[in-house]
Amino acid sequence: MTTVFHARPRRFVSTPSVDRVAARALRYLQSGYSIHLRGPAGTGKTTLALHLADLLSRPMMLLFGDDEFKTSDLIGNQSGYTRKKVVDNYIHSVVKVEDELRQNWVDSRLTLACREGFTLVYDEFNRSRPEVNNVLLSALEEKLLVLPPSNNRTEYVRVNPNFRAIFTSNPEEYCGVHSTQDALLDRLITIHMPEPDELTQQEIVVQKTEIDRESALIIVRLVAEFRHRTNTDNASGLRSCLMLAKICHEHEILVMPENSEFRDVCQDILLSRASVPMNKATQMLWELFNDLICNDISADKPSDLEVDSHTLAAIDFDLEPEPAMTVAAEQVPHEQEVYNYLQQAQNARPSEIESALGISRFQAVNALHALTEKGLLTAQNSVEQPSVYQVHSSPLQQVESL
DSSP states (O other): OOOOBOOEEEEOOOOHHHHHHHHHHHHHHHTTOEEEEEOSBTSSHHHHHHHHHHHTTSOEEEEEOOTTOOHHHHHEEETTTTOOOOOGGGHHHHHHHHHHHHTOEEEOHHHHHHHHTOEEEEETGGGSOHHHHTHHHHHHHTSEEEOOOOSSSOSEEEOOTTOEEEEEEOOTTSTTOOOOOHHHHTTEEEEEOOOOOHHHHHHHHHHHHOOOHHHHHHHHHHHHHHHHHTTOOSBOSHHHHHHHHHHHHHTTOOOOTTOHHHHHHHHHHHGGGOSSOHHHHHHHHHHHHHHHHHSOOSTTSOOTTOOOGGGOOOOEEEOSSSOOOOOOSSOOTTHHHHHHHHHHHSEEOHHHHHHHHTOOHHHHHHHHHHHHHTTSEEEEOOSSSOOEEEEOSSOSSOGGGO
16 A cells, blocks of 8 residues: 655744745746755755645655665566465466466556656655666656556556656765766756754744743854864754754753753763764863853844744644644734635635735645634645645634634
8 A cells, every 4th residue: 555645734944044945946846847955964855845745735755765776666566576486286376376466566656656646755865776766767857657568558657747756865975875867867956955044943943842042042053163163064953953952941951051961961962973083072062161151142142033933933744644733823924814715715725725815825825724723624635636625614713713
C-alpha cells in the first residue's frame, strides 16, 4: 500500500526572508517547473518543501534519497519477481506462479505521482546514486516516464500536467552524498537555502520551545558567535539553538552566561559540533562566556529583531490527512473575508478564493487553516483534486468569535 499525504503546516515562520524564498519557489512551481532547494543541514529545506506542497493544494508523495535505491524503487516493480525454484519436481508449478505474479505491476511513488498529478517531495535526492535518478530526466523534460519493457502494459506513462517535483539536497561534501548529473540540474530551478537569519531563528526558537523572547535572542546570538569563532559552517546552528532552548525552558535553567548550569548545557551541545579540536573549542567557548558577561547581548539592547506578534510561527509539520494547524489567538489576516466569501459561495478551492478576493495563495491558505482549526470550516480532501472548503454545517461558533 502506498501512502498519500496531505501536508498540513501547523505553524510556519512568516518573516520577510522566509516569505521571499517561498514566494519565488511557489512562482516557479505554478509555472510548471520543478524546483531544487539546496543548502546545509538544518536550514529548513524539507520544511519549506512540505509547506510549498501544501500551498499547491495537491496530494503529496514523500520520498527519501537512499544509497541502496534501485530504479525499481522509484518507478515500480513486478511483484513476486524474486521467487525461487525450490524442488525440481515442482519446477513447472513454480514457474507458473512466477509468471502469474509478473503480470501484477506495482507502481512506486514516482510513477504514481506522475500518473495522478501529485506533488513529489524528493528529500535529499542526492543520497541516491545518479544512475537511479536518470529516470527523472524524461519525466521532467519530455513529460514521459519510461518503464521497463513488458508485453502486458505500456512502456511509458504520460506525466499528468499537475505533477510537480520538489527536490532537496545537502552539499556534495557531506558524507553519503553523490554528485548530481548536470542533465538533471539543468531541468530544475535551484534555490540556495542559506543559514536562517537572526530574526527567523529567534521566532522559530520562541514558538517551538515556548522560551521567552529575551532568552531566545541570547541563545541565537551565542550559538552564532561560537560557530563564527570556530569556523563551523557545515550545518545550520538552528538545531543547536532549539536543543539549548528546549532544555533550559523545561528545566528552568536561567539563560545567562554566568550561570554554571547554562554553561554546562552549552558545552555538551556546542563543543561536539565545532570544526576545531576539542581543547581549542573549549577555550573559545569560555572566552565567549566571559565576553558575553562583560558585554551584555540581551534583548534589552537595541535590536532590529523587534517584530509584531502576528508574524510569529514555528517550522513544524503534521503529515496526517486531516488538518492539524495550530493558530494563535489573534485573527489571521483575511479570515473574515474568506469566511464571508464561503458563506455566499457554499464551497470553494483555495485558488478560487485567491482569485475572488484578490489575495495571495499564502494568505488564502493561512486563513482557511485558521478557520478550520476554529471549527468554522470543513475541508473535503481528495487524491484527485485540491481540497474543497465549506462553512461548517453545525454552527458551533459564530463569526463574531473571529
